[in-house]
Amino acid sequence: MSNKGSLGLFGINRKLKRIIKIAVPRTAVVRLFSIYSRFKYVKAEKAKHAFNQAAETPIWLEPMMLERLQKEYPFLPGGSYEPEDLDQKGKEHAKELISFVQKGNVSTFLELGCGDGMVSCHLQRMGKIATAIDIRTNAFDIGAVRQGVRLLQMDASHLEFPSESFDFIFSYASFEHFAEPELVLREAIRVVKPKGWIYLFYGPLYMSPLHAYRLIT
Numbered sequence: 001m002s003n004k005g006s007l008g009l010f011g012i013n014r015k016l017k018r019i020i021k022i023a024v025p026r027t028a029v030v031r032l033f034s035i036y037s038r039f040k041y042v043k044a045e046k047a048k049h050a051f052n053q054a055a056e057t058p059i060w061l062e063p064m065m066l067e068r069l070q071k072e073y074p075f076l077p078g079g080s081y082e083p084e085d086l087d088q089k090g091k092e093h094a095k096e097l098i099s100f101v102q103k104g105n106v107s108t109f110l111e112l113g114c115g116d117g118m119v120s121c122h123l124q125r126m127g128k129i130a131t132a133i134d135i136r137t138n139a140f141d142i143g144a145v146r147q148g149v150r151l152l153q154m155d156a157s158h159l160e161f162p163s164e165s166f167d168f169i170f171s172y173a174s175f176e177h178f179a180e181p182e183l184v185l186r187e188a189i190r191v192v193k194p195k196g197w198i199y200l201f202y203g204p205l206y207m208s209p210l211h212a213y214r215l216i217t
Contacts, residue, residue, distance in 0.1 A: 069217065070216070070217050072217075073217035074217060075213075075214065075217055076213045076214075076217075086116055086118055086141075087118055087143070089118070090116070090118025090119045090120075090121060090122050091118075091122045093119040093122075093172055094119050094120075094122035094123045094125075094126060095122075097109070097119075097123065097168065097170060097199065098123075098126060098128075100197065100199070101167075101168065101197065104167075105167075106128075106167040106168050106196075106197070107128055107129055107167055108128070108129045108131075108165070108166045108167045108168070109123050109128050109129065109130045109131070109166065109167070109168045109169075109170065110130075110131050110132075110133070110161075110165070110166040110168070110169045110170075110191065111130065111131070111132040111133070111169075111170055111171065111172075112133060112156045112169065112170070112171040112174060112175070112184065112188065113133075113134055113135075113156060113171050113172075113173075113174025113175070113177065113178070114132035114133060114134045114140075114151070114174075115134060115139045115174070116139050116140065116141040116144065117132040117134075117139075117140055117141055117144035117145075117149055117151050118141055118143070118144060119132075119170075119172060120132040120144060120149045120151075121141065121143055121144035121147045121149055124144075124147045124148050124149050125147060130148075130149045130150070131149070131150040131152065131166070132144070132149055132150070132151050132152070133151075133152045133153070133154040133156065133159075134151075134153065134154075135153065135154070135155055135156070136153070137151075137153045156171075156174075156178055156184045156187065157178065157179075157180045157183035157184045157187060158183075158187065159187040159188075159190070159191050161191045162191070163190050163191060164190075164191065164192070164193045164194065165191045165192075165193070166191055166192055166193060166196065167192075167193055167196050167197065168192075168196060168197040168198075168199070169188045169191065169192050169196070169197070169198045169199070170197075170198070170199040170200070170201075171199075171200050171201070171202070172201050172202075173201065173202055173203060174202065175200045175201075175202040176202045176203055176204065185198075185200075
């Protein structure tokens with residue numbers, strides 16, 4: 001399972017890393033990596049300590065406190081659902097996925113919880129073979145259908161595909177909505193090919209108050 005792509009240490013790209021390797025003494029580079037690794041370890045230990053010290057039962061805000069905080073903090077901007085914005089978002093996601101596997105022989109993609117199917121639509125435009133599923137069909141975009149995406153109504157926790165069917169399985173902003181995420185992940189592992197990819201990008205859990213960002217500031 002892949003995590004969101006990174007440009008490497010401190011966000012530097014490959015070309016800059018090559019320059020550093022030539023210009024900076026090896027001992028300095030080793031020292032820099034040592035400091036960075038220690039920094040990450042300390043942050044992880046602090047987080048672990050905070051969780052261990054947390055109360056077992058939640059401490060609820062008083063109604064008056066919640067009302068004051070609602071007025072103090074602004075609402076987060078919501079995503080646009082205009083067709084051109086959805087198309088652009090699908091294009092950006094598709095380019096991100098392709099960037100992970102530029103050197104690999106990856107041709108078949110499966111999208112879980114596809115919504116409109118625009119990510120798969122752009123993958124199809126890039127010469128890939130895209131299948132996209134969702135529990136509902138009302139959001140399927142006709143543009144994805146015309147592009148040749150195989151759009152199917154299907155429960156992600158019971159995938160109707162043979163084992164080892166796809167090179168790359170992915171999901172954007174859907175995994176937190178699945179009622180049984182463990183079953184969905186097991187199914188994804190079953191139908192992905194050996195040495196294939198599973199990429200899951202999602203926000204806070206659906207039952208979390210943080211997911212209600214349009215109601216709670």
